Amino acid sequence: MSRMILTDVQIRALRVTHRTEIMDEKEVGLMLRVYPSGRRTFAFRIRGKDSKLQNAKIGEYPDVKLSTARLQAFELRQRVRAGEDVTATAEKAAKALKEAAATEIPNLGEIIEEYAMAVGHRFRIWGKTKRGSGSEAEMRIKAVFGHRWPTRVTELSLRDLSDDMIGYRPLSGKVSANGQVSRARAYLSPVFDWSANRKRFRKIGFGRRVPLPVIDLTETHDPASDDPAITGRRDRALDQHELKALLPLLVWPAPDCLGMQVSPEVDIRPIALRFLLLTAARLDELVRMRWQDFREAEANWHKPHVKSVRGDKRQQTLPLSDAAVSLLRSLPNYTDRRPDGLVFPNKQGRALGNWDRITSALQRRSGTSGWHRHDLRRTAATIMEKVKTSERVIDKILAHKAGTKDETVSRALGNYIASELELDFVKDPQRDALDKLAEVYARIENAQRHPPNQDV
Template sequence: MTDQKTKRELTDGFLRSVVVEERTDFSDTKVEGLQVRVSHTGKKTFAVRARAPSRAIQRVNIGSYPELKLAAARDMARELIVKIRQGVDVAAERREARAPVVAKPTLSDILSEYRQVATAKGLGIWTPSQPHLQPEAERSIRAVFAKLLERDLTLVSTMDLMIEMKAYRRVGRTGKGDTANGRVSKARLYLMPVLDWAAGRRRFRKVGAGRLPAIAAPDASETVDLAVDDPKILGHRERVLDEHELTRLLPLLTYPAPQIEGLQTPPEKDFRFIALRFILLTASRVANVEDALWRDIDFARGIWTKPSIKNTKGKQIVRSQIVHLSDAALALLKALPGSDMSNPLAHVFPNTNGGPLGNWTRFQEALNRASGTSGWHRHDLRRTASTLLDQLGVDAVMVGRVLGHSVSREDKAAATALRHYIMQKQIRSHVDAPMKVALDLLAEVYAAMEADGRSMARVA
């Protein structure tokens, strides 16, 4: 079928009524270069046809009638004809304008996006304990994969991930030290669902479950977990400090800090020693003590509110915890700068810059030398405190409450029924909370051990 061509002044009346048996191009005599192509089905399409400086003819469709009005088609034709005669490739320009903009997010961008998704779902490790802090998972990923953060994620390979994992070293005041395969293993574990979400893989494979649009992100699960073959990482830890070790350690856990070889921080600015004592007194996780703010402490009621604690049952929900502090813990806090609450948002145990404590490695080594202890980690203090509570006859349910563990599945029905009768309201002001009674008992044991330690030091 050959196209028919004819010239005439286009009008709305003509365009509404024109009927052809075979496709015909009508050229407008009012705006030279404007055409309307009419098919035998009745479809009418406006186009612009003009000659470029190279003498090549450009023909560009600009819209269909009656969606595109005749007057508007003429205005568009006048503009496009000028551009074509100036040498602009209008067809290519219009194709580029219609092409979707393909974003190339960096790893840092994806982490920020995933944090919002995970926070909305209540994932504890992706929920900051305080508004100005990064969540635990993101902090680990950004530390281990720091060199990849600003790279286009679609250009990052599994080999790139592996290189950074093998190269990661602990960073302290003296620079880079030993490998830290434990932290690398955690960062890898945290990163896997992020990359699967970005790529729409595995549990995110259904449309809408992952990122829209999905991108070609590397698969972190295809890398080796360096912790598996690391003889220094034993998996589940069972380390607790014995009485001899606590007797040697407790006299050093003071504020102002003791001056021991290997540490340069001024005693009045070093809160690491006293933070460890607070962990022992409360059986708290290190992260919760690091993140504690003065606004979380209520001296009048003798409680510490942890805004966010780790969920031990894997539920996607953020939980808080109220700790009824022992007299010893309250006395410890009242002796610290900031206890006047002049700055409620200040850290209870700050680093030298006012932020949360960190970079414990060098400190731990110096403390081990000074106390004559070894083989323990600050996280073991929580296990030590809970073990002592058990040995002191504190029932398992109360130990669980101190640790911030949720009610077990077997106890749910009973706990739900009891909540209808037991209210969180203190009826008699002089009755101590059971948690406080338990932690007071724990503090008494520490005090006795510390007294023994100081006696032995004097004798020595």
Template sequence: MEKPSAPAVAKFDNITLRELLDEVQPVFAKTKKSWRPRGGAESSAYTRNAIERVFAPLLDKTVEALTAEEIAVVANGYKPVRPLKGKTSANGQVSRALSYLSPVLDWAAHRGRKFGKIGAGRPTRLDVAELRRIHDPASDDPTIKGKRERVLTAEELAAIVPLLRYPAPEKIRRRNMLPKNDYGPAAMRFLLLTLARREEVANARWRDFDFLNGVWTKPEVKDTKGEGRSQRLPLSQAALDLLKVLPGYSKEDGSAFVFPNRDGGKLDNWNRIAEHIQKGSKTCDWTRHDLRRTGATLLNELQVPIQTVEEILDHTDRSAKTGASGSAGHYMVVTRIMNDTEDPKVVALTKLSTALDHIVATVKPSNPA
């Protein structure tokens, strides 16, 4: 009679989660800036920092032995070392860490459309957990998701607006970033003065601006129906003056970003920019989109017609309603030269910049620095 065979024992590669991160970082850093060290060889990448903070208890464990359930327990039990002021949970940090770790494991497992092709994933495939089954704590956190109605107070604006300039004030200087290379605060001010979207400001290039007529032609973007559209927005003098103090204004490089990152590429890390401004202004719990909403609210309080506000926000297409061709915007330059009256959008945006100046000059910040 044969002896019963011993139960099969799973064989794991002994690579730990920390070692897997060591492997993947130079691979992902080739195409993802968030995986590149921020301050030289001795520093670490933003994405890796997020993963290591949240999943610290798992870093030295064999990655193939980790189950989705074990990872979920650590994620749900995470408590931040330095809680953000005004936040009652770490759901946002956990959500980001999960989103950063998931493609790492997919790369190791040759999983998904991106890494499922031969040669796209790790040289040797690992049998690792899939994180898509783990509940994202931010999905039902009302402080992160859902419709925001946050509008900054006059006292908050009085503290924030003076910091939104170029070069970046020393008070909000970012580590390993010279003020002359930090366009983030100025980009925030331009967003507030134009009520533009974040991506519109980040993608703005010098060739998009007609300074003779004061018009910004935004690059074409996809709308909710997947159709292309663009907007030609006349600017206030305050917005034009802001652009003219930037170094790129005097250079003849139309393809350069107006608000570049320190490497000359597209501005990113908007959350970090906001965090430094919040720290310097002693404010909290606002986003760049809240600035846009606050500006629109100010225009409503200033009795600007709702149609004009919607046109500035680019929520409507007036030419579509009237049956005019979408090419009608090309005649904006001519009409601005020939008309005796100013464009109502310019009048509205000028009122906005004047109101902001008045708030800064007359309102005392609630949390003076």
């Protein structure tokens, strides 16, 4: 143990490789503890009248100033001289402080609400649903861990939540619901990481302002990881015969044979699905698309927001094939379009909906089954791969945030390539790929003009 007359300059400059205690020569009994992490705390140590050492915590520097620490040390020394046991007093005060802090620890429901407001708003899964009953993530968590809602998060144990996951049974009566449990676990895990300021939330200012000692949910077993019924990767694309039956139905006005309750002249959902096939876009991107996003002169679709699981929000400027541009120009609202108007609106001018109903009708009429709207995006990507489009170009069309570890490009390259620049004598590889994609659909629809055995 060393001694010195402590000053603020010295305290801030101290660097140690192991815990070090320094006694202040100016105030008897005042001690500074310095840790390798950079943490510095004031404490008090002195022998009482019975020659036994008495210790007391004073506080953490710089929350407690040096002048304040010296004043408290002086007061503690006077109490020791008067025969008081300041160690017992300090322990009693620490216990009271701990009990007071416990009353401020949020329960599970409260910490989820905090996370949703602080971080979750960046992700669609944490947005309020149309039913107004909380976000999709919150509902998944509540389904599995709902009875833990009033429990303080610091009192939750790995065993408790693991038992909840193992014992969860859905209301439907299914024997297992590993997919539901896996989602609940996946959505709750970052909530705990944010609360504890760990992993990707470890940077100061990104995690919770007051960290909490909560469990790491990734230390529990994910029941979906060894469930043979959950593959984790969907491998469904429509084949040539399915597309041949489906494409003639993806037109406007909507075919009468679909039997929809709305007039065929106002139902643009079928042709909207054709647009998904032509662009490999996500359904929510199409639903949000506005006429101002269609840069007709350049034949581009500017997406202000594309899906981003992590990191900052991203944009995309997608070149459109001639077929996609012609489709947009054929829409009933093209002539009277307003910049802020939806490209694919419903009868009331709002976002399209009832996708399950139109999908079921299309499957019934085309004799196809087992595909979802997102499988149209997967179909487009698969066809582009079949016609020898590079995986890098397909990634760009899909607006995937591709990594660079396995590519012969630097991480900094993206900072030097401007996506807006186009040269009229150089064909964009994305546009070329989407033109080839449109050609494949045209050949499938018109087999007489292009015999099946002709190479694409």
